[in-house]
Amino acid sequence: xxxxxxGFLVLLGLIWLAPVYLLIVNASKSVDGYDAKTxxxxxxxxxxANFGDAWSKAALGDTLVATTMYSVVAPVLxxxxxxxxxxxxxxxxxxxxxxWFVFIFGGTIFPLQxxxxxxxxxxxxxxxxxxxxxxxxVYTAISVPFSAFVMRNFFTGIARSVFEAAVxxxxxLFRIFRSIYLPMAGSALAAIFILQATFVWNDLLLGLTLSxxxxxxxxxxxxxxxxxxxxxxxxxxVLAGGLLVSLPTVILFLAAQRFFSRGLALGQF
Amino acid sequence: MAxxxxxxxxxxxxxxxxxxxxxxxxxxxxxxxxxxxxxxxxLANYKAMFSDPDLIGALVNTLLWVAGMITLPVVLxxxxxxxxxxxxxxxxLRLPFLLPYAISGVAVGVIWGFVLxxxxxxxxxxxxxxxxxxxxxxxxxxxxxxxxxIVATTWQAxxxxxxxxxxGLQSIPTEPLEAARLDGADGFKLFRYHLWPxxxxxxxxxxxxxxxxSLKTFDVVWVMTQGGPGTSSETLALSMYKETFVLNxxxxxxxxxxxxxxxxxxxxxxxxxxxLGDAREQG
Amino acid sequence: xxxxxxxxxxxxxxxxxxxxxxxxxGGAAAPKKGEDKPVDSLKFYNDKGGWKDAFTQxxxxxxxxxxxxxxxxxxxxxxxxxxxxxxxxxxxxKADLFxxxxxxxxxxxxxxxxxxxxxxxxxxxxxxxxxxEQLKQYFTFGDKQxxxxxxxxxxxxxxxxxxxxxxxxxxxPKTWAELTQxxxxxxxxxxxxxxxxxxxxxxxxxxxxxxxxDPDLYDALAAGKAKYTDPGVVEVMNEWKKMIDAGYFSDxxxxxxxxxxxxxxxxxxxxxxxxxxxxxxxxxxxxxxDYDFFVxxxxxxxxxxxxxxxETGPVCSAAASDHASTVKKWTDxxxxxxAQTAWANSRGDLSFNPKAEVKDPxxxxxxxxxxxxxxxxxxxxxxxxxxxxxALEVFGAFVTKPGDPMPGLQKIQAxxxxxxxxxx
Numbered sequence: 001x002x003x004x005x006x007g008f009l010v011l012l013g014l015i016w017l018a019p020v021y022l023l024i025v026n027a028s029k030s031v032d033g034y035d036a037k038t039x040x041x042x043x044x045x046x047x048x049a050n051f052g053d054a055w056s057k058a059a060l061g062d063t064l065v066a067t068t069m070y071s072v073v074a075p076v077l078x079x080x081x082x083x084x085x086x087x088x089x090x091x092x093x094x095x096x097x098x099x100w101f102v103f104i105f106g107g108t109i110f111p112l113q114x115x116x117x118x119x120x121x122x123x124x125x126x127x128x129x130x131x132x133x134x135x136x137x138v139y140t141a142i143s144v145p146f147s148a149f150v151m152r153n154f155f156t157g158i159a160r161s162v163f164e165a166a167v168x169x170x171x172x173l174f175r176i177f178r179s180i181y182l183p184m185a186g187s188a189l190a191a192i193f194i195l196q197a198t199f200v201w202n203d204l205l206l207g208l209t210l211s212x213x214x215x216x217x218x219x220x221x222x223x224x225x226x227x228x229x230x231x232x233x234x235x236x237x238v239l240a241g242g243l244l245v246s247l248p249t250v251i252l253f254l255a256a257q258r259f260f261s262r263g264l265a266l267g268q269f
Numbered sequence: 270m271a272x273x274x275x276x277x278x279x280x281x282x283x284x285x286x287x288x289x290x291x292x293x294x295x296x297x298x299x300x301x302x303x304x305x306x307x308x309x310x311x312l313a314n315y316k317a318m319f320s321d322p323d324l325i326g327a328l329v330n331t332l333l334w335v336a337g338m339i340t341l342p343v344v345l346x347x348x349x350x351x352x353x354x355x356x357x358x359x360x361x362l363r364l365p366f367l368l369p370y371a372i373s374g375v376a377v378g379v380i381w382g383f384v385l386x387x388x389x390x391x392x393x394x395x396x397x398x399x400x401x402x403x404x405x406x407x408x409x410x411x412x413x414x415x416x417x418x419i420v421a422t423t424w425q426a427x428x429x430x431x432x433x434x435x436x437g438l439q440s441i442p443t444e445p446l447e448a449a450r451l452d453g454a455d456g457f458k459l460f461r462y463h464l465w466p467x468x469x470x471x472x473x474x475x476x477x478x479x480x481x482x483s484l485k486t487f488d489v490v491w492v493m494t495q496g497g498p499g500t501s502s503e504t505l506a507l508s509m510y511k512e513t514f515v516l517n518x519x520x521x522x523x524x525x526x527x528x529x530x531x532x533x534x535x536x537x538x539x540x541x542x543x544x545l546g547d548a549r550e551q552g
Numbered sequence: 553x554x555x556x557x558x559x560x561x562x563x564x565x566x567x568x569x570x571x572x573x574x575x576x577x578g579g580a581a582a583p584k585k586g587e588d589k590p591v592d593s594l595k596f597y598n599d600k601g602g603w604k605d606a607f608t609q610x611x612x613x614x615x616x617x618x619x620x621x622x623x624x625x626x627x628x629x630x631x632x633x634x635x636x637x638x639x640x641x642x643x644x645x646k647a648d649l650f651x652x653x654x655x656x657x658x659x660x661x662x663x664x665x666x667x668x669x670x671x672x673x674x675x676x677x678x679x680x681x682x683x684x685e686q687l688k689q690y691f692t693f694g695d696k697q698x699x700x701x702x703x704x705x706x707x708x709x710x711x712x713x714x715x716x717x718x719x720x721x722x723x724x725p726k727t728w729a730e731l732t733q734x735x736x737x738x739x740x741x742x743x744x745x746x747x748x749x750x751x752x753x754x755x756x757x758x759x760x761x762x763x764x765x766d767p768d769l770y771d772a773l774a775a776g777k778a779k780y781t782d783p784g785v786v787e788v789m790n791e792w793k794k795m796i797d798a799g800y801f802s803d804x805x806x807x808x809x810x811x812x813x814x815x816x817x818x819x820x821x822x823x824x825x826x827x828x829x830x831x832x833x834x835x836x837x838x839x840x841x842d843y844d845f846f847v848x849x850x851x852x853x854x855x856x857x858x859x860x861x862x863e864t865g866p867v868c869s870a871a872a873s874d875h876a877s878t879v880k881k882w883t884d885x886x887x888x889x890x891a892q893t894a895w896a897n898s899r900g901d902l903s904f905n906p907k908a909e910v911k912d913p914x915x916x917x918x919x920x921x922x923x924x925x926x927x928x929x930x931x932x933x934x935x936x937x938x939x940x941x942x943a944l945e946v947f948g949a950f951v952t953k954p955g956d957p958m959p960g961l962q963k964i965q966a967x968x969x970x971x972x973x974x975x976x
Contacts, residue, residue, distance in 0.1 A: 005352055006362070012349075013365035019380045019424065020368055022390055032836045035816050039383060039390045040397075057605075081277045088274035098545070100275050102538060105477075107282035109533040111485050113510050114526040115289035116632075117303070117519075117639050122289065124643030141285035144278050149477065150433070153470040157440045173270055191436045195370070195429060202373050208632050212597075212625045224375055224628040225601030233602075234834050235379070235809060242376025249371035257360040260435050303638035304664045382807040389807070406805045409952050498750050499949035514631035516938050517638075517660075 027239035034236050047240060054241030057233055058222045059214065066132060067201060067218040068248075074139035075196035079189050081140070082147025087177050090155040091163050101152055108145035116209045123210055130211045135218070138206055143196040154188040155181065190259035198249045219245050290530070297523035307520070314524035323500050324508060324525075330415050331484060331504045335536075337419035338426065338483035339476050345423065346430025346475065347468075351460060353431075354438045363435070366428035378492035381421040385493070408494050411501030418489050418502065426482070430475050437471025438464065473544040477537055484533045505529045588876050593621035596867075597637065597650035601628035606898035613894040618885045620878055622649070641666045646870040648879050651702055654690045654866060655933045661868070662693045668869040668876065671696045673883060682887045682905050686927050687864060699866035700883050703895075704904035705825035706918060707760070707861040707930070708845040710832070715743050715820045724846035727853055728764070735800050738820040747813060747822040748796075750804035754947035755940075756823050757795075759931040761788045763859040764851035767926055770859075774934035776972040780943075780965040781958070789950070789957035791851075796954045804951045811835055814843065823848065825863055826915055830900045839912050847918075847925075860925035863933060864904060942967040 022039055028047040035043075055061065085104055089097040119138065120129070128134030158181070166176045182189070200218075207218035214222075223241050226233045233241075297314055299307035318324055349366050353359035369377070384390040387406040396403035408414040441464065449463050487506040490496060496503035496511070503511075505525060513522030593615075596607060607624035615621040627633035634657070640646050641664075652658055661667045674697040677683040683701060691697045711724075716734075719741040725731040735745035748757060763770045765788060772778035773785065795801065802819045811831040813819045822828070829839060837843050850858055867886065869879045885891050892908035902908070902915040906923075910916040932940060946960035 006356070006358075009349070009352055009356075009362045013362060016365040016369070016424065019377075019384060020365075020372070022384065023372070023376055023380050031834070032815070034812060037388070037393075037816070037818075040393060059604075081281065084274040085278035088271045092271035092274065094271040094275055098542075100279060102541070104275075104278050104282055105537070105541075106534060107286040109481055109485075109530050109537065110286055110290045110293075111487070111506055111509060111526055111529060113487065113506075113513070114293045114523065115286065117513075117635055118289035118292040119285070120636065120639050121643060124640070124645050129643070129645060137281070138285055141281045144282055145286075146478070148278050150436075150474055153474050154436070154440060156470050157467070173274075177274070187436050187439050191432050195432070198371055204374065204629075205632065208627060208629060209636060220373065220375070221601075221628060223373070225604060225626055235812060239376060239379060242373050242379065246372040246376060249373075250368060253367050253371050254364070257364070260360065260363075260432070260439070302660065303635065304641070304660055304666065379807075386807040387803050387805050406803075406952075409805050495751055497945060497948045498952045499945050501949075510631075511941065514635050515941055517634075518938075 023239055023243055027236055027243045029236045031234040031236055034234065046236070047243075050237050050240030051244050053237045054223075054226060054233065054244055057237065058226050058241055060219060060222055060241070060245065062214040063217055063219045063222045066135075066216055069132065070135055070139050070218060071197045071201040071248075074136050074200055075143055075193045077136070077140045078143030078147045078196055079192050082144050082149075082192065083151045083182060083185065083189065084177065085144075085148040086151030086153075086155045087181055089152050091158075091177075091181065092173065101148070104148045105145050107141070108149075112142075112205055116205060120209050128210075130213055130216050132216055135207070135211060135216065138210060139200045139203070142206075143192075143200070146196065147192045150188055150192050151185065154185055158184060187259045190256055194252055194256050197252060201245075201249050293523045294527055296519055297527045299520050301519040301523075302517045303519050310520065314520045315528075317521060318524050318528065323503070324505075326500055327503045327505050327508045330411070330502060331506075333412060333415050334419060334483040334486050334504060335480060337416070338422065338486075339479045341419065342423045342426035342430050343472075343475055343479060345427040346432075347434050347472075349427065349431040350434030350438060351464070354435060363428075363431060366431050368428070369425040370428050372425075374488055374492075377421075377425065378489070381418075381424075381489075382493055385417055385421070408502075409498060414494055414502045418493055421493070422486070422489050426479070430479075433471055433475050434468065437468045440471075441467045469544070473541065477541060477544075480536050480540060481533055484529060484536070589874055590878050591875050592619060592878075593623055594648045594875065594878060594882055595625050596622050597625045597627070597633075597647045599627045599630045599633035599651060601626035603899060606895070609898040610891070610895050613891065614882060614885055617890065618881055620882050620885075622882065641870060641872075646872060648869055648873050648875050649882070650868055650870075652699065652866050652868050653933055654864060654929070656936050658691075658698065658866060658868075659693060662698055666871055667698050668871045668873065668879070669696050669698055670700055670883070673697075673700060673880070673887070677887045681907060682889065682892075684904065684906060684922060686923070687904060690864060690929060690933075691866060699868035700887060701904045702865040702867045703827070703901065705827045705863045705901065706922070707756075707823065707825050707848070707863070708918070709821050709823055709848050710814065710828055710843055710845045711821045712814050712817060712819075712843055713841065715741065715817055719743070719820075724844075725849060727849050728851045729853075731849055735821075739799065743817060743820045744802040745800045745820050746795075746802065747810050747819045747824075748801040748804045748951055749806075749810070750948040750952050752944070754804070754944055754951055755931050757792055757801075757951075758788065758947060759861055759928075760823055760848060761791055761851055763861055763928045764848065764855075765791075766852065767855065767859050767928055770928060770931075771934075774929070774931070776936075776968060776975070780961045780968060785961065786957060789961065792950075793954040793957065796951065801951070804948075811837075826918065827899065827901045829912060829915065833900050839914060844914060855926075857924070857926040859928050860922075861928045861930055863930040936968075936971050938971050939964060939968045 025042045026034065026039060027050055028045050029043050030046040033043055088094045089101050094100055123129040123134055128137070162180065163176070166180055202220060203218060204220040204224060208221045211217045223245055226238050226241050296307055298309060298311060300310045301307035349363060353363045356362060385407040388404055391407065392403045392405065407417045446463055449459060454463065485506055486504060487510060490502055490504060490507055494502045496507045506529065509522050509525040509529060512518045512525060598607065604624055604626050607622065611622035611624070627636065637647060637650055674683065674688060674691070678685055678688065687701060687704070688697065691699055715738065719737040721734050721737055725734050738745045762785065766784050769778055769784045773780065802813065806813065810822050810824065812835065814822050814832065815835050815837055832843055847858060847860065867883065873879060887905065889905055889907040892903040892905040896903040896908050896910050900912060902910045902919040906919055908919065910919055935943065943964045946964055950957065950960055
């Protein structure tokens with residue numbers, strides 16, 4: 001029966017990969033060889049040429065350092081801040097914990113487009129506009145609600161006795177957080193980090209609105225410049241660009257897999 | 270001492286998310302075009318909003334999105350997580366579902382655009398297998414276009430949910446599971462009585478996030494149909510965007526934004542209260 | 553514990569109130585004019601992210617010619633860009649140079665005294681023959697001019713030469729009747745004659761048909777002096793419907809870019825602006841060999857001049873800019889033939905300056921002949937935003953499933969009535 005399980009997963013996985021196949025095949029077609037009627041058929045392998053084209057047209061190199069910084073620092077901060085909040089609410093039994101939780105989680109309900117312009121004004125007036133610090137702060141802020149939510153719920157699954165024993169053993173609240181709860185939450189922290197790092201990496205609107213210099217702007221605003229009616233690049237180049245900027249996040253997902261490989265075999269299905 | 274741990278989170282969220290939104294709330298009661306100063310207009314924007322027939326359509330589409338996103342990607346994510354959990358090649362079998370989320374929005378929008386266009390990739394595939402519907406314009410009329418876009422979003426969201434469910438599964442202590450298995454519980458029984466109850470906390474996360482995410486859905490629709498043809502696939506988030514950024518009626522857009530946020534808030538709080546009310550810390 | 557919570561909350565609220573007053577309160581007065589500091593490079597904000605290379609080339613040219621460089625700051629999303637510029641006037645990020653849109657969008661800025669006046673520059677430029685007089689009205693409010701032109705695009709009919717040859721077409725059409733014949737021949741050869749889309753450019757055929765039939769009605773409609781429900785407009789919609797039903801148009805839902813459709817032979821002719829040449833060149837198509845264009849003949853053959861739809865965008869400067877003298881130096885250079893030659897050729901397009909030396913011979917000819925046409929401002933710029941927004945929705949639905957045009961036209965007119973009533 002486990003063969004059926006595996007078979008089913010493989011089939012579903014292949015269907016899921018179909019759009020990725022389309023992406024790769026069409027990003028590999030040469031600029032004048034693309035034909036909308038045969039999107040399924042591969043035709044030539046100009047993938048690297050198209051990569052190069054997208055890279056130089058969109059000046060992707062300049063934005064790489066900044067975007068990497070944002071995608072690493074902000075999620076790490078958010079993970080820690082969210083975990084601390086979860087710890088406070090669940091383990092330390094913060095008074096009116098549910099209210100705190102709702103307040104923090106509530107940060108994620110605001111449609112991003114609507115807070116863009118006031119955020120821009122605030123940033124411009126406080127000097128944070130077009131600074132890397134400013135970008136990191138805002139990326140951290142939008143990642144915190146998700147992080148707090150996951151961590152809060154994760155911590156509810158840890159037995160209270162763990163905390164009680166640690167207190168008895170003698171140890172400050174911060175030390176307990178750092179040396180007991182954080183390590184236990186390995187896979188949750190990794191999941192939050194990966195998902196938020198990807199989100200920050202793929203962000204377009206915040207980068208477009210809150211920055212303008214090439215050394216501060218993240219990678220997506222640069223990439224979307226390729227795709228415009230008024231003289232953008234040809235479709236294979238646009239796709240190649242999209243694929244190129246996805247590579248780091250794909251590698252991230254691959255590398256982080258080991259956090260999620262622990263598991264109990266569930267036996268016959 | 271405890272509040273100190275919670276303060277960074279509350280503080281950064283309050284300053285960068287709540288504060289701009291307070292401004293937006295203020296603007297919703299004014300007449301504002303982004304240039305001149307806002308002029309107080311009381312409930313005018315709200316009255317206009319509720320008497321607009323297009324808004325009912327947008328509301329219906331938005332509800333479709335919610336219904337779609339709390340079912341399809343959640344069930345698929347759970348299925349993938351449970352089937353791959355502990356599987357010898359689990360990590361690799363899960364990969365195809367995670368990859369879509371890692372791919373940039375630009376590429377995703379373009380691919381699904383030409384998958385779903387008339388005689389696009391989907392049409393060509395159907396034609397190849399001799400199945401009906403090869404020349405359908407999937408995005409050309411509602412509610413079909415909304416449904417297809419939900420499918421496109423599921424493509425990305427299922428993997429995220431699967432990842433979260435795996436996290437949840439990994440936090441289940443293994444000894445009781447082993448014991449149950451030795452006792453003869455197998456497959457579906459194991460799932461139903463030993464796994465599912467312990468997944469409650471993470472399921473809350475998944476569905477809670479899906480509710481919020483579906484109400485805020487914007488990018489996919491904007492890239493694929495811009496709410497069209499006509500307004501057949503428009504959602505509340507799109508209406509809000511159009512009023513503010515296209516029509517420069519910031520007041521009207523802010524009113525819709527506030528309405529949408531209140532709905533999202535109410536839905537999530539109700540859901541969370543219900544879920545977390547009787548699932549306080551165990552043990 | 554509770555006291556700490558309350559203190560923390562109070563601190564947050566106070567901080568919030570302070571921050572709110574800082575970010576929200578600055579909107580009242582028009583910004584003060586800053587001191588004028590000459591600089592050697594200006595930032596040029598634009599929503600044409602795809603033209604980055606062209607802008608950079610021009611920046612190098614201006615540095616060489618007048619010692620002032622130009623650095624483009626591109627936004628790929630037009631709506632975000634507009635919101636950004638609107639917000640920027642109240643901050644220190646106000647733009648020295650930025651692209652904008654003619655029509656109400658520019659009027660809004662003028663009314664709030666946010667853009668720099670350029671009347672003297674215009675007078676000189678027209679006298680020198682650098683800007684055609686016909687363009688002046690679009691940059692004029694009250695009796696003054698604001699901004700200078702960024703570009704001029706004329707809307708023509710591009711066609712695939714190979715398909716024309718296959719269909720046995722030897723001459724480009726000079727009348728509407730001939731155009732219909734050409735379309736029939738192309739259809740007979742198994743290719744869709746005209747391109748059409750239901751997103752963004754769904755208005756193209758509406759404007760072509762109306763401007764070619766009754767340009768006076770077109771202008772009146774744009775100014776709110778005629779109604780969308782007038783018989784002349786209804787006639788145009790029905791004509792359009794007939795053409796769609798006759799199979800003259802490509803699938804409006806197709807997401808393949810127009811230049812790819814023309815190249816692959818999915819469609820034979822595309823009605824677009826002259827900037828489209830740049831798009832075709834990206835696909836390695838050659839002007840004159842693979843593609844060419846002709847001027848679209850009037851639907852109504854009795855009109856005195858051929859209607860030529862054109863679009864022009866302004867380059868503006870914030871009125872309170874700190875670099876006014878440098879901006880003036882740069883914009884003075886911008887309108888010269890030398891600058892315009894560089895600009896036009898960097899994109900493979902033509903220029904608003906008839907004296908610019910455009911490389912592409914077809915475009916160069918068009919550039920010179922401009923004054924022989926009746927210039928019609930593109931519908932998108934000529935129509936007020938709320939009306940255009942509603943109309944785009946209606947047109948998009950119409951080209952997908954054409955039916956009785958009246959309900960849609962009534963919806964558009966309702967928006968128009970509401971809009972023009974507010975303007976009184």
